[in-house]
Amino acid sequence: MSHSSIAPEAHEIVVLGALSQVPDLVNEVDDATTTSNFGVLQGAVDLFEAASGAILANAASSELFQGLSSIQPQPTVIGQVVGRAHDISKDFPPVWYVNFPANRDMTESQRESLQQHQQAIMDFKCWASLKWWANVFQILPTDDSPFNKLAQSGLFVTIAMMDLPQISWLRSTREPTRIEKGITCRFHELHDNIMNMAMETFHQLDEMSRNALEPVLQGIVLTASASTVDYKDLKMVLAEKYEYKSQTDSIVSSIRMICFTIGEAFYDVQEGKNSSSRWVQCEVCFVQYDAEFDLEGWRSHSITLNDETRRATEAFINQRTINI
Numbered sequence: 001m002s003h004s005s006i007a008p009e010a011h012e013i014v015v016l017g018a019l020s021q022v023p024d025l026v027n028e029v030d031d032a033t034t035t036s037n038f039g040v041l042q043g044a045v046d047l048f049e050a051a052s053g054a055i056l057a058n059a060a061s062s063e064l065f066q067g068l069s070s071i072q073p074q075p076t077v078i079g080q081v082v083g084r085a086h087d088i089s090k091d092f093p094p095v096w097y098v099n100f101p102a103n104r105d106m107t108e109s110q111r112e113s114l115q116q117h118q119q120a121i122m123d124f125k126c127w128a129s130l131k132w133w134a135n136v137f138q139i140l141p142t143d144d145s146p147f148n149k150l151a152q153s154g155l156f157v158t159i160a161m162m163d164l165p166q167i168s169w170l171r172s173t174r175e176p177t178r179i180e181k182g183i184t185c186r187f188h189e190l191h192d193n194i195m196n197m198a199m200e201t202f203h204q205l206d207e208m209s210r211n212a213l214e215p216v217l218q219g220i221v222l223t224a225s226a227s228t229v230d231y232k233d234l235k236m237v238l239a240e241k242y243e244y245k246s247q248t249d250s251i252v253s254s255i256r257m258i259c260f261t262i263g264e265a266f267y268d269v270q271e272g273k274n275s276s277s278r279w280v281q282c283e284v285c286f287v288q289y290d291a292e293f294d295l296e297g298w299r300s301h302s303i304t305l306n307d308e309t310r311r312a313t314e315a316f317i318n319q320r321t322i323n324i
Contacts (some may be wrong), residue, residue: 078130078312084142085133085156086316091146092153095160095236096216097125097321102242102251110251114242117253120298121240126313127305128167132159154234161236161259165289169297170255174290180283187278191218194284198237198258202290216322235260240293253293261285 088094102114136155142148165176183193195213216237239256261284 078309081130081133081137082312082316084137085129086319088149088153088156089316089320092150093320094153094156094234095129095238095320097317098213098216098237098239099321099323100239100241101324103244106244110244113251114244117242117251117293117295120295121253121255121293122314122317123305123310124293124298125238125317126310128160128164129317130309130313132156132163135159157234157236157259160238161257161287161289164257165291169294169301170291171294172289172291173254174288176287176289178285178287180285182281182283184279184281187280190280197284198260198286198288199239199256202239202241202254202256213322213324253295255291255293257287257289259287 106114133156136152136159139159140148140152140155142152161176164170165172181197183190183197185193191214195216237256237258237260239258241254243252243254244250245252
Protein backbone atom coordinates (compact mmCIF):
# COMPACT_ATOMS: atom_id res chain seq x y z
CA MET A 1 0.00 0.00 0.00
CA SER A 2 1.23 3.48 -0.74
CA HIS A 3 2.33 5.40 2.33
CA SER A 4 0.45 8.44 1.05
CA SER A 5 -2.86 6.62 0.62
CA ILE A 6 -5.39 5.05 2.91
CA ALA A 7 -7.05 1.97 1.46
CA PRO A 8 -10.81 2.32 1.10
CA GLU A 9 -13.24 0.37 3.19
CA ALA A 10 -15.25 -2.35 1.48
CA HIS A 11 -18.49 -0.37 1.64
CA GLU A 12 -16.85 2.53 -0.22
CA ILE A 13 -16.18 0.51 -3.36
CA VAL A 14 -18.74 1.38 -6.01
CA VAL A 15 -17.23 -0.27 -9.11
CA LEU A 16 -15.18 -3.45 -9.24
CA GLY A 17 -13.70 -5.11 -12.29
CA ALA A 18 -10.63 -6.24 -14.16
CA LEU A 19 -8.34 -3.36 -15.04
CA SER A 20 -7.96 -4.73 -18.53
CA GLN A 21 -9.29 -7.54 -20.64
CA VAL A 22 -7.86 -9.32 -23.65
CA PRO A 23 -8.19 -6.75 -26.50
CA ASP A 24 -9.43 -8.29 -29.73
CA LEU A 25 -7.34 -11.44 -29.34
CA VAL A 26 -10.17 -13.91 -28.81
CA ASN A 27 -12.57 -14.63 -31.64
CA GLU A 28 -16.22 -14.07 -30.86
CA VAL A 29 -16.87 -17.63 -31.96
CA ASP A 30 -15.13 -19.99 -29.57
CA ASP A 31 -13.07 -22.55 -31.43
CA ALA A 32 -10.37 -25.13 -30.79
CA THR A 33 -7.60 -22.79 -31.89
CA THR A 34 -8.56 -20.10 -29.41
CA THR A 35 -8.81 -22.59 -26.56
CA SER A 36 -5.49 -24.17 -27.47
CA ASN A 37 -3.68 -20.85 -27.74
CA PHE A 38 -4.95 -19.65 -24.40
CA GLY A 39 -3.76 -22.92 -22.92
CA VAL A 40 -0.29 -22.14 -24.24
CA LEU A 41 -0.42 -18.77 -22.48
CA GLN A 42 -1.45 -20.30 -19.20
CA GLY A 43 1.28 -22.87 -19.70
CA ALA A 44 3.82 -20.06 -19.93
CA VAL A 45 2.59 -18.67 -16.63
CA ASP A 46 2.74 -22.12 -15.06
CA LEU A 47 6.28 -22.45 -16.39
CA PHE A 48 7.19 -19.13 -14.75
CA GLU A 49 5.85 -20.38 -11.43
CA ALA A 50 7.73 -23.67 -11.75
CA ALA A 51 10.90 -21.99 -12.96
CA SER A 52 11.01 -19.50 -10.12
CA GLY A 53 10.67 -22.35 -7.65
CA ALA A 54 13.36 -24.35 -9.42
CA ILE A 55 15.75 -21.40 -9.38
CA LEU A 56 15.38 -20.99 -5.64
CA ALA A 57 15.92 -24.71 -5.09
CA ASN A 58 18.89 -24.96 -7.45
CA ALA A 59 20.49 -21.52 -7.37
CA ALA A 60 23.98 -22.99 -6.96
CA SER A 61 23.52 -25.76 -9.52
CA SER A 62 25.00 -25.51 -12.99
CA GLU A 63 22.58 -28.20 -14.15
CA LEU A 64 19.41 -26.13 -13.82
CA PHE A 65 18.91 -25.64 -17.53
CA GLN A 66 21.29 -27.96 -19.37
CA GLY A 67 21.80 -27.40 -23.06
CA LEU A 68 20.51 -23.86 -23.25
CA SER A 69 23.86 -22.27 -24.09
CA SER A 70 24.41 -24.70 -26.96
CA ILE A 71 21.34 -23.54 -28.86
CA GLN A 72 22.70 -20.81 -31.13
CA PRO A 73 21.23 -19.78 -34.49
CA GLN A 74 23.32 -20.10 -37.62
CA PRO A 75 24.57 -16.78 -39.05
CA THR A 76 22.14 -17.09 -41.95
CA VAL A 77 19.14 -16.97 -39.60
CA ILE A 78 20.35 -14.35 -37.11
CA GLY A 79 18.48 -11.65 -39.03
CA GLN A 80 15.30 -13.74 -38.95
CA VAL A 81 15.57 -14.26 -35.19
CA VAL A 82 16.10 -10.55 -34.56
CA GLY A 83 13.29 -9.64 -36.97
CA ARG A 84 10.80 -11.89 -35.23
CA ALA A 85 11.92 -10.66 -31.81
CA HIS A 86 11.38 -7.08 -32.96
CA ASP A 87 7.93 -7.98 -34.31
CA ILE A 88 6.91 -9.55 -31.00
CA SER A 89 8.30 -6.69 -28.94
CA LYS A 90 6.25 -4.10 -30.82
CA ASP A 91 3.04 -5.66 -29.51
CA PHE A 92 4.10 -7.60 -26.41
CA PRO A 93 7.49 -6.35 -25.19
CA PRO A 94 8.98 -8.86 -22.74
CA VAL A 95 12.06 -6.91 -21.62
CA TRP A 96 13.40 -3.43 -20.96
CA TYR A 97 17.09 -2.68 -20.46
CA VAL A 98 17.73 0.14 -17.98
CA ASN A 99 21.12 1.87 -17.65
CA PHE A 100 21.81 3.93 -14.55
CA PRO A 101 24.50 6.62 -14.80
CA ALA A 102 28.01 6.33 -13.41
CA ASN A 103 29.67 8.97 -11.25
CA ARG A 104 30.53 11.86 -13.55
CA ASP A 105 33.59 12.84 -11.50
CA MET A 106 36.12 10.52 -13.14
CA THR A 107 39.60 10.81 -14.57
CA GLU A 108 40.25 10.12 -18.23
CA SER A 109 41.65 6.65 -17.51
CA GLN A 110 38.64 5.82 -15.35
CA ARG A 111 36.32 6.89 -18.15
CA GLU A 112 38.19 4.67 -20.59
CA SER A 113 37.70 1.76 -18.21
CA LEU A 114 34.01 2.66 -17.86
CA GLN A 115 33.56 2.62 -21.64
CA GLN A 116 35.15 -0.83 -21.81
CA HIS A 117 32.71 -2.12 -19.18
CA GLN A 118 29.73 -0.54 -20.94
CA GLN A 119 30.66 -2.04 -24.31
CA ALA A 120 31.27 -5.44 -22.73
CA ILE A 121 27.82 -5.46 -21.12
CA MET A 122 26.25 -4.30 -24.38
CA ASP A 123 27.95 -7.20 -26.18
CA PHE A 124 26.79 -9.55 -23.44
CA LYS A 125 23.19 -8.37 -23.78
CA CYS A 126 23.37 -8.89 -27.55
CA TRP A 127 24.73 -12.41 -27.11
CA ALA A 128 22.27 -13.36 -24.37
CA SER A 129 19.24 -11.84 -26.10
CA LEU A 130 19.98 -13.72 -29.31
CA LYS A 131 20.46 -16.97 -27.41
CA TRP A 132 17.24 -16.58 -25.43
CA TRP A 133 15.15 -15.71 -28.50
CA ALA A 134 16.65 -18.64 -30.44
CA ASN A 135 15.55 -20.96 -27.64
CA VAL A 136 12.06 -19.44 -27.64
CA PHE A 137 11.59 -20.16 -31.34
CA GLN A 138 12.92 -23.70 -31.00
CA ILE A 139 10.62 -24.52 -28.08
CA LEU A 140 7.52 -22.70 -29.38
CA PRO A 141 7.30 -22.53 -33.19
CA THR A 142 6.01 -19.33 -34.72
CA ASP A 143 2.64 -18.62 -36.29
CA ASP A 144 0.90 -15.33 -37.06
CA SER A 145 -1.59 -15.25 -34.20
CA PRO A 146 -1.42 -12.62 -31.45
CA PHE A 147 -1.65 -15.39 -28.88
CA ASN A 148 1.50 -16.97 -30.30
CA LYS A 149 3.37 -13.68 -29.96
CA LEU A 150 2.17 -13.26 -26.38
CA ALA A 151 3.20 -16.81 -25.49
CA GLN A 152 6.65 -16.37 -27.07
CA SER A 153 7.09 -13.08 -25.21
CA GLY A 154 6.36 -14.77 -21.90
CA LEU A 155 8.60 -17.72 -22.72
CA PHE A 156 11.49 -15.31 -23.38
CA VAL A 157 11.19 -14.02 -19.80
CA THR A 158 11.08 -17.54 -18.38
CA ILE A 159 14.15 -18.68 -20.32
CA ALA A 160 16.11 -15.56 -19.37
CA MET A 161 15.15 -15.97 -15.73
CA MET A 162 16.34 -19.57 -15.70
CA ASP A 163 19.56 -18.95 -17.61
CA LEU A 164 21.00 -15.72 -16.21
CA PRO A 165 21.89 -17.00 -12.70
CA GLN A 166 23.84 -19.88 -14.28
CA ILE A 167 26.21 -17.69 -16.33
CA SER A 168 29.77 -18.11 -15.06
CA TRP A 169 30.98 -14.51 -15.49
CA LEU A 170 28.18 -13.12 -13.32
CA ARG A 171 29.18 -13.19 -9.64
CA SER A 172 26.01 -13.37 -7.57
CA THR A 173 25.62 -10.69 -4.92
CA ARG A 174 22.04 -11.73 -4.27
CA GLU A 175 20.84 -15.20 -5.19
CA PRO A 176 17.52 -15.38 -7.06
CA THR A 177 14.79 -14.43 -4.63
CA ARG A 178 11.08 -14.78 -5.21
CA ILE A 179 8.96 -12.00 -3.74
CA GLU A 180 5.18 -11.67 -3.76
CA LYS A 181 3.59 -8.37 -2.81
CA GLY A 182 0.21 -6.77 -3.10
CA ILE A 183 -0.14 -3.08 -3.88
CA THR A 184 -3.26 -1.08 -3.11
CA CYS A 185 -2.96 2.56 -4.12
CA ARG A 186 -4.47 5.32 -6.16
CA PHE A 187 -4.10 4.63 -9.86
CA HIS A 188 -1.60 7.45 -10.47
CA GLU A 189 0.67 6.05 -7.72
CA LEU A 190 0.97 2.58 -9.25
CA HIS A 191 4.08 3.27 -11.35
CA ASP A 192 6.10 4.63 -8.44
CA ASN A 193 5.08 1.72 -6.23
CA ILE A 194 6.20 -0.88 -8.76
CA MET A 195 9.55 0.71 -9.55
CA ASN A 196 10.36 1.51 -5.93
CA MET A 197 9.82 -2.14 -5.13
CA ALA A 198 11.92 -3.31 -8.08
CA MET A 199 14.88 -0.97 -7.59
CA GLU A 200 15.04 -1.08 -3.79
CA THR A 201 18.69 -1.14 -2.57
CA PHE A 202 19.98 -1.08 -6.19
CA HIS A 203 19.62 2.59 -7.12
CA GLN A 204 18.08 5.57 -5.36
CA LEU A 205 15.39 6.92 -7.65
CA ASP A 206 15.02 10.68 -7.93
CA GLU A 207 12.47 12.60 -9.99
CA MET A 208 14.69 12.59 -13.07
CA SER A 209 15.11 8.81 -12.81
CA ARG A 210 11.37 8.31 -12.45
CA ASN A 211 10.67 10.44 -15.51
CA ALA A 212 13.18 8.47 -17.56
CA LEU A 213 11.69 5.17 -16.38
CA GLU A 214 8.14 6.19 -17.28
CA PRO A 215 8.19 4.34 -20.66
CA VAL A 216 9.13 1.14 -18.81
CA LEU A 217 6.40 1.63 -16.24
CA GLN A 218 3.82 2.40 -18.90
CA GLY A 219 4.85 -0.70 -20.80
CA ILE A 220 4.64 -2.95 -17.76
CA VAL A 221 1.18 -1.68 -16.84
CA LEU A 222 -0.18 -1.19 -20.36
CA THR A 223 0.80 -4.63 -21.61
CA ALA A 224 -1.10 -6.08 -18.70
CA SER A 225 -4.00 -5.24 -21.05
CA ALA A 226 -3.52 -8.81 -22.21
CA SER A 227 -4.22 -9.98 -18.66
CA THR A 228 -7.37 -11.42 -17.20
CA VAL A 229 -8.27 -12.77 -13.81
CA ASP A 230 -6.89 -16.15 -14.93
CA TYR A 231 -3.82 -15.06 -16.88
CA LYS A 232 -0.96 -12.83 -15.76
CA ASP A 233 1.53 -11.35 -18.19
CA LEU A 234 5.30 -11.91 -17.84
CA LYS A 235 7.77 -9.01 -18.01
CA MET A 236 11.45 -8.46 -17.27
CA VAL A 237 13.65 -5.47 -16.47
CA LEU A 238 17.42 -5.91 -16.78
CA ALA A 239 19.14 -2.95 -15.09
CA GLU A 240 22.85 -2.12 -15.04
CA LYS A 241 24.95 0.36 -13.07
CA TYR A 242 28.63 1.26 -12.79
CA GLU A 243 30.53 2.37 -9.69
CA TYR A 244 34.11 3.50 -9.22
CA LYS A 245 35.83 1.80 -6.26
CA SER A 246 38.70 3.94 -4.96
CA GLN A 247 40.03 1.08 -2.81
CA THR A 248 40.88 -0.94 -5.91
CA ASP A 249 40.97 1.92 -8.44
CA SER A 250 38.52 0.01 -10.61
CA ILE A 251 35.05 0.09 -12.11
CA VAL A 252 32.51 -2.39 -10.76
CA SER A 253 29.63 -3.27 -13.10
CA SER A 254 26.44 -4.62 -11.57
CA ILE A 255 23.18 -5.92 -12.99
CA ARG A 256 19.76 -6.59 -11.55
CA MET A 257 17.20 -8.84 -13.19
CA ILE A 258 13.57 -8.46 -12.16
CA CYS A 259 10.99 -10.80 -13.70
CA PHE A 260 7.36 -9.86 -13.09
CA THR A 261 3.97 -11.39 -13.21
CA ILE A 262 1.29 -8.77 -12.64
CA GLY A 263 -2.41 -9.22 -12.05
CA GLU A 264 -4.55 -6.13 -11.59
CA ALA A 265 -8.04 -4.99 -10.74
CA PHE A 266 -9.40 -1.49 -10.41
CA TYR A 267 -12.21 0.02 -8.46
CA ASP A 268 -13.74 3.45 -8.01
CA VAL A 269 -14.10 4.85 -4.51
CA GLN A 270 -16.84 7.33 -3.63
CA GLU A 271 -15.19 10.44 -2.14
CA GLY A 272 -18.08 12.83 -2.07
CA LYS A 273 -21.64 13.21 -3.19
CA ASN A 274 -20.68 13.59 -6.85
CA SER A 275 -17.08 12.41 -7.07
CA SER A 276 -15.01 9.26 -6.93
CA SER A 277 -11.35 8.30 -7.38
CA ARG A 278 -9.74 5.43 -9.25
CA TRP A 279 -7.82 2.88 -7.18
CA VAL A 280 -5.90 -0.18 -8.29
CA GLN A 281 -5.06 -3.47 -6.65
CA CYS A 282 -1.94 -5.02 -8.12
CA GLU A 283 -0.58 -8.45 -7.24
CA VAL A 284 3.11 -8.54 -8.14
CA CYS A 285 5.16 -11.72 -8.08
CA PHE A 286 8.75 -11.25 -9.12
CA VAL A 287 12.08 -13.03 -9.07
CA GLN A 288 15.01 -10.73 -8.36
CA TYR A 289 18.67 -11.53 -9.02
CA ASP A 290 21.73 -9.29 -8.47
CA ALA A 291 25.25 -9.90 -9.75
CA GLU A 292 28.56 -8.23 -10.54
CA PHE A 293 29.81 -8.54 -14.10
CA ASP A 294 33.25 -10.19 -14.41
CA LEU A 295 34.81 -8.35 -17.34
CA GLU A 296 37.72 -10.76 -17.78
CA GLY A 297 35.40 -13.75 -17.55
CA TRP A 298 33.28 -12.31 -20.34
CA ARG A 299 36.30 -11.48 -22.48
CA SER A 300 37.42 -15.09 -22.36
CA HIS A 301 34.03 -16.10 -23.74
CA SER A 302 33.18 -13.24 -26.07
CA ILE A 303 35.13 -14.68 -28.99
CA THR A 304 31.81 -16.37 -29.80
CA LEU A 305 30.27 -12.94 -30.50
CA ASN A 306 31.17 -12.01 -34.06
CA ASP A 307 30.61 -8.70 -35.82
CA GLU A 308 27.53 -9.98 -37.66
CA THR A 309 25.85 -10.97 -34.40
CA ARG A 310 26.74 -7.63 -32.83
CA ARG A 311 25.40 -5.58 -35.74
CA ALA A 312 22.18 -7.58 -35.97
CA THR A 313 21.31 -7.32 -32.30
CA GLU A 314 22.74 -4.02 -31.03
CA ALA A 315 20.15 -1.83 -32.76
CA PHE A 316 17.37 -4.02 -31.38
CA ILE A 317 18.79 -3.82 -27.84
CA ASN A 318 19.08 -0.03 -28.09
CA GLN A 319 15.40 0.21 -29.03
CA ARG A 320 14.53 -1.55 -25.77
CA THR A 321 16.98 0.50 -23.63
CA ILE A 322 16.26 3.35 -21.23
CA ASN A 323 19.25 5.50 -20.27
CA ILE A 324 18.68 7.27 -16.95
